[in-house]
Amino acid sequence: MSARNTFPAPPINRPLGRPLRRGFHTTAATFHGGIDRPEPGTGIKVHFQDAKGNPLKTIEANEGDDLLSIAHEYDIDLEGACEGSVACSTCHVVIDPDHYDLLPEPEDDENDMLDMAFGLTDTSRLGCQVRLTKELDGMTATLPAATRNMFVDGKKPTHH
Amino acid sequence: MAPLKLAIVGGGPSAFYVASRLLSLLPQSSSRASALKIDMYDRLWAPYGLVRYGVAPDHPEVKNCTHKFAEAAADPRLRFFGNVNIGTDSPIADTLPLSLRALIPHYTHLLLATGCTVPVPHPALPPSPLCVPALSLVHWYTQHPARPAPPPLERTTHVTLIGNGNVALDVARMLLTPPSELAKYDVPTPVLAALERSAVQHVSIVGRRGPFQAAFTTKELREMMALPDAAMVPLDPALLVPPEGAPAPTRQQARTLQLLQKGSKNAFGTTRKTWSLDFFREPRALALPASSSAGTARPRLTLGHTELDAAGRAVAVDGETTLETDLVVTSLGHRAEPSAPWADAALGHTRTARGRVLDADGRVVRNVYASGWAAMGARGVLASTMLDAYAVADTILQDHFPGEDVHTTPVSERDAVRAEEAVEVLPREVDVHAIPGEVESGWREGRVTDFEDWKAVDSEEVRRGEVLGKERERMVWEEAREFLAFARPRNVRA
Numbered sequence: 001m002s003a004r005n006t007f008p009a010p011p012i013n014r015p016l017g018r019p020l021r022r023g024f025h026t027t028a029a030t031f032h033g034g035i036d037r038p039e040p041g042t043g044i045k046v047h048f049q050d051a052k053g054n055p056l057k058t059i060e061a062n063e064g065d066d067l068l069s070i071a072h073e074y075d076i077d078l079e080g081a082c083e084g085s086v087a088c089s090t091c092h093v094v095i096d097p098d099h100y101d102l103l104p105e106p107e108d109d110e111n112d113m114l115d116m117a118f119g120l121t122d123t124s125r126l127g128c129q130v131r132l133t134k135e136l137d138g139m140t141a142t143l144p145a146a147t148r149n150m151f152v153d154g155k156k157p158t159h160h
Numbered sequence: 161m162a163p164l165k166l167a168i169v170g171g172g173p174s175a176f177y178v179a180s181r182l183l184s185l186l187p188q189s190s191s192r193a194s195a196l197k198i199d200m201y202d203r204l205w206a207p208y209g210l211v212r213y214g215v216a217p218d219h220p221e222v223k224n225c226t227h228k229f230a231e232a233a234a235d236p237r238l239r240f241f242g243n244v245n246i247g248t249d250s251p252i253a254d255t256l257p258l259s260l261r262a263l264i265p266h267y268t269h270l271l272l273a274t275g276c277t278v279p280v281p282h283p284a285l286p287p288s289p290l291c292v293p294a295l296s297l298v299h300w301y302t303q304h305p306a307r308p309a310p311p312p313l314e315r316t317t318h319v320t321l322i323g324n325g326n327v328a329l330d331v332a333r334m335l336l337t338p339p340s341e342l343a344k345y346d347v348p349t350p351v352l353a354a355l356e357r358s359a360v361q362h363v364s365i366v367g368r369r370g371p372f373q374a375a376f377t378t379k380e381l382r383e384m385m386a387l388p389d390a391a392m393v394p395l396d397p398a399l400l401v402p403p404e405g406a407p408a409p410t411r412q413q414a415r416t417l418q419l420l421q422k423g424s425k426n427a428f429g430t431t432r433k434t435w436s437l438d439f440f441r442e443p444r445a446l447a448l449p450a451s452s453s454a455g456t457a458r459p460r461l462t463l464g465h466t467e468l469d470a471a472g473r474a475v476a477v478d479g480e481t482t483l484e485t486d487l488v489v490t491s492l493g494h495r496a497e498p499s500a501p502w503a504d505a506a507l508g509h510t511r512t513a514r515g516r517v518l519d520a521d522g523r524v525v526r527n528v529y530a531s532g533w534a535a536m537g538a539r540g541v542l543a544s545t546m547l548d549a550y551a552v553a554d555t556i557l558q559d560h561f562p563g564e565d566v567h568t569t570p571v572s573e574r575d576a577v578r579a580e581e582a583v584e585v586l587p588r589e590v591d592v593h594a595i596p597g598e599v600e601s602g603w604r605e606g607r608v609t610d611f612e613d614w615k616a617v618d619s620e621e622v623r624r625g626e627v628l629g630k631e632r633e634r635m636v637w638e639e640a641r642e643f644l645a646f647a648r649p650r651n652v653r654a
Contacts, residue, residue, distance in 0.1 A: 081228070081542050087221035090543045112379040115412040116541065 035069050038062050044132045048076050051119075051145035063134060067093055067127035067141055078143060084128035086110055089117035091127035092144055099139040103130060119144035163268055164196045164560050165590050169246050169501075170273035171202030172209020173225060173542055174532025177549030178271060178556075180232035185557060188235070197592050198238045199267070201599075203245035203255050204305055205609050205637050206617065207233075209275060211542075213304045216330040217345040218337065220631060225542055233611045241599055242609035243637075248274075248499045252305045254637060256602040260501050266594050268586055269556065272501065272510055272517065272530040276494040276538035282322055284443045285490060290459050291446055294327050294491035301334055303348045303634045310351075313358035316486040320461055322443055323491035324367035325375035329384055331489060332363045336390040336433055346625065346632040363435040364483065368442040368466050368474040371399055371420055372406070378415050384435065385424045392424035393436035403468065440466045441481065442474065446488055458484045494538040502528070509537050515552035516559075519583055526582035529556055604650050606641060613640075616647045 037043070043060030048071070050056055059074045068091045071078035079090040086109045095103065100123035106114065110129050114120060127141070166182070168175045179198050186196045206212055208226055215222045232238055245255040246263060264270070279293035287293070296308035319335060321328040334342070339355040347355075367374055385392065400421055402409060409417065420437075428434065441463040448457050465479035495508035502519060504511040510530040511518045517528040531552040532545050540548075602608035617640050625632035635643065 079546060081225040081546060082221050083224040083227065085221035085224060087219065087224070088542055090546060108382065109379070111415065112377070112382065115378050115415060116543070118543070118547070120411065 035065050035073050036062060037073070044134060044137045045139075046070065046132070046136075047138070047140045048074075049140060049142050051143060053142070056143070061132055063132055065132050067091070067125075067130045067132075069128075070132075071127060076143075078127055080128060086113055086126065086129065089113045089126065092117040092120070092124060093127045093130070094119075094121050094142040094144055095123045095125055095130065096140040096142075097123050099136050100125070102133075102135050117144070161192060161195050162560070162588070163590065163592055164556075165267050165592050166196070166198045166269040166271060166556075167263055167267040168198060168200040168271045168273055169263075170209065170271075170275060170532075170534065171200045171204075171207040171240060171242065172273060172275055172532065173211055173229075174275075174534070174545045174549045175200055175202075175209070175271070175273035176207075176229035176232055177546045178273065178531050178553050179238055180228060181550050181553035182556065183232055183235045183237060185553065193237070196237055199595060200238065200240045201244045201246055201258075201263075202240070202242050203248075203250055203252060205242040205640060207240055207242060207611070207614055213302045214298060216298075216334065217301065217347045218333070218342060220345060222542065230615075238611075239595075240609075240611040240614065241595070241603070242614065244599060244602070244608055247501050248497045253307075254607065256598060256608055258596060258598055262596050262598065264585060265587055266590055266596060268588060268590055269527045269560075270529070270586060271552070271556075272528070272534050273532050274496065274500055274534045276496045276509060276533040278495050278497055279490065280492040280495055282443055282490050282492060285322070285446055285488060288446075290448075290486075291488040291490065294321070294323070294331050294489050295494070297331050297334075297489060298327065301347060301351045303351070303636055305637055307636075310354055311487060313354055313360060315359060317359050317361045318364070318483075318485045319360055319362070319487045319489060320364045320366060320483060320485040321489045321491055322366050323375075323493075324365050324437065325491060325493070326377060326380045328365055328489075328491035329376050329380040331491065332365055332435055333380075333383055333387070335360050335363055336384075336387050336435060338389050341388070344630050346621075346630065346634060348634050349628070361433050364438050364485070365435065366438045366441045366443070366463065368440065369468060369472075370403075370439045371395075371417065371437070372402065372409065372413055373468075373472070374416070374437075374439075376416070378412060378419065381416055381419050385419055385422070387424065387426070387433075387435075389426075389431055390424070390433035390435055391426040391428045391431040393428055393434060394423055395420055395437065395439075399439055438463070440474075442466050442476065443488075444480070458486065459488070461485050461488055494533075496534055500534075502530075507537075510534050515548075515555040524582045526584055527559070527586045606645055606650055609640075609644070613644050613648055617643065620647070 038060050040060060043062060045058060045060055047058045048056040056076060057074055059070060061070045068078060068080045068084055081090045082088040103125065106125065106129065110126050113126060114124055117124060168179060179200060182196060182198065186192050208229065211223055211226060233240060243255050244258055246258050247260045279295045281287065285291045297311060299306050299308050300310050321332060339352055342355065343352055400417060444462040444464045446459055446461050448459055461483045463481045463483060465477050466474040467477050469475045496503050496510065498505050502510050502517050512530050512535045515529045515531060515535065517525045517530050519525055529552055531549050536548060599608055603610065617635060620643055621632040621634055
């Protein structure tokens with residue numbers, strides 16, 4: 001018996017309608033959860049794929065939805081540690097070149113976070129900053145490969 | 161079905177990311193859900209480790225990760241116990257000491273998520289009132305239970321930071337940002353008061369190599385350049401030219417170079433406060449001058465000059481600079497406590513292979529794992545800690561369910577641990593609900609906290625903050641304990 005599906009990708013537990021965190025952020029946290037699914041066939045299509053190019057899901061969403069919220073709505077394994085406030089790089093995605101060119105340039109704060117992202121490419125963006133417009137229909141978003149240097153395997157630290 | 165009753169030593173981000181990942185890979189709907197139990201222990205009374213006691217107060221967005229941690233803690237299979245110090249000496253008063261020997265009989269699995277809590281000293285600068293580790297300032301402005309003495313800022317005009325990573329820049333920024341700008345965050349009231357009385361006018365940030373080797377990242381450098389009330393001493397343009405034969409700068413290096421070339425928003429000479437990046441300088445000695453009029457003697461820091469050798473390391477060259485400074489702050493990284501279980505003194509943290517802990521002879525210790533800085537060394541922000549934690553969670557499940565395809569983070573190789581090669585320290589059968597008796601009685605007397613206690617304190621800190629117009633007003637342990645005695649008395653079972 002195949003054990004392929006024994007450990008499905010974990011559902012992202014994000015309660016709908018979570019209140020915007022009250023506080024004094026210099027960058028407003030994106031309001032997550034509660035994005036509406038458009039009627040099938042009427043929305044903007046996004047193809048999510050894994051680092052190897054295997055398709056994960058093709059979904060539809062509405063104009064203005066950001067890729068991080070979309071991933072969470074459709075249980076795609078994209079993390080957002082800082083919850084869309086451009087304070088981390090965990091929602092890093094790679095956009096297909098044609099659609100990447102249609103996106104507005106990243107601001108300094110997004111670029112600062114991308115500086116630290118793993119597997120950065122020329123068409124990388126933070127998912128929380130990519131908002132859908134009609135011209136992005138058919139965009140492909142690839143989840144980047146994680147590096148394997150997380151395991152030290154007994155190496156001595158390099159001495160400076 | 162064999163139980164997976166996991167004790168996690170440490171309650172910071174790597175602990176919570178491992179726990180969260182395990183709980184979601186074995187969701188309540190799974191037939192295996194009941195095999196998993198997680199008890200998390202931290203020697204601080206509050207959870208979240210560096211997220212609460214390390215992240216700078218003016219970076220509140222970073223702390224949004226705690227929402228996910230709280231969701232994990234809402235799973236009834238996860239319990240948190242604060243104020244429990246396992247297996248090491250602790251500088252923190254009123255913690256419950258618990259030996260590993262007392263913990264082990266209750267668990268089939270153990271995860272060390274204890275971080276790197278010991279600052280690396282500088283060999284030429286012994287600790288003294290004149291020279292403190294950056295960690296003590298971070299502990300001061302986050303009100304960490306270690307309670308270091310506050311820096312005497314009212315009689316400090318010049319501060320020298322040794323090291324130019326993000327911790328150094330955090331400290332510099334806290335000292336140079338107008339307190340009125342900081343007031344809205346969670347800076348404790350006594351800390352704000354001290355910053356309002358601060359006489360600091362200049363902060364030097366010393367690094368033994370150059371701009372292309374500096375450990376700061378673009379965001380933190382940008383924040384320094386944008387300080388409203390301080391200006392950077394312009395850099396010698398020669399420093400900003402990549403060395404001959406050097407590899408092409410990385411994206412981050414190219415962007416920080418642009419920031420350094422542009423300089424600070426405020427031109428040097430137009431502000432009351434200033435800061436400088438002093439490259440190719442290495443401390444040699446710190447002393448009070450031998451004779452001078454009483455009360456005006458200032459410490460003198462001697463800095464040797466350096467350059468890069470062919471391998472890119474700092475080597476001494478002729479030349480010395482002397483700096484009059486009031487306080488030296490070393491920010492040279494951290495290592496794990498040498499007395500921590502399975503700590504490798506030479507490595508500065510626990511030795512692991514794919515998350516599995518190795519003993520001094522290099523053998524795998526069955527069912528003992530390490531994650532985060534305890535396993536990797538003190539490098540990386542939340543993103544790398546999360547990736548590591550998820551990979552360790554994979555390994556834990558691969559080991560527990562051999563032959564099954566646990567494959568949620570990309571792996572390049574797979575290695576099963578052969579039973580005869582592993583060292584045994586943990587039992588195979590345990591009482592799934594039991595905790596050590598000392599923890600139980602510590603909880604009853606109000607000395608050991610649980611997650612519901614934290615939630616009550618968390619809400620109260622936010623409530624007290626609202627009254628003052630700030631993000632939260634932090635409580636110290638005595639205040640929290642007093643509050644909990646009233647809000648969550650122990651004679652009422654939660």
